[in-house]
Amino acid sequence: MGSVINYIECPNCKQPNCFNDYYYNTGEEVTNCPDCGYYVSMFIKESSREKNLSDLVESDWDVVEILHPYGTGRARCKGAINWSEGTFKTKEDFLWMVENLSVEVEELIVSRFVDGKIIVTDVIRQRKLSKIIKSIKS
Numbered sequence: 001m002g003s004v005i006n007y008i009e010c011p012n013c014k015q016p017n018c019f020n021d022y023y024y025n026t027g028e029e030v031t032n033c034p035d036c037g038y039y040v041s042m043f044i045k046e047s048s049r050e051k052n053l054s055d056l057v058e059s060d061w062d063v064v065e066i067l068h069p070y071g072t073g074r075a076r077c078k079g080a081i082n083w084s085e086g087t088f089k090t091k092e093d094f095l096w097m098v099e100n101l102s103v104e105v106e107e108l109i110v111s112r113f114v115d116g117k118i119i120v121t122d123v124i125r126q127r128k129l130s131k132i133i134k135s136i137k138s
């Protein structure tokens with residue numbers, strides 16, 4: 001299955017790094033912004049894959065739209081080369097992730113679009129610093 005990858009201006013944060021992967025044989029696509037977490041995907045449901053493209057109706061598509069997310073994060077585990085990425089739809093999603101962070105996660109970089117600016121936070125480092133500050137104060 002072939003696709004065309006483009007970098008476009010993000011409809012949410014207006015940064016130029018928004019990733020669009022368009023599958024020209026099926027019309028499926030995914031758009032994801034590494035700066036704010038904007039995410040839109042349109043894929044044909046597995047149960048509809050046997051249909052002709054021209055016979056597809058709206059209910060044959062799985063559409064996910066996260067137009068104004070809380071942010072996006074990328075994490076890397078100890079010894080790993082690859083990063084895992086994902087959008088935090090809400091603040092609760094982000095807090096859940098931080099609370100349930102595996103000890104194996106060595107780096108967690110969170111990027112958010114707040115008041116017209118991109119704010120990037122190194123969560124693990126910030127957490128270590130706050131522990132150090134607490135230990136100095138006590």
Ligand SMILES: [Zn+2]
Nearest residue numbers: 010013033036
């Ligand atoms: Zn964006």
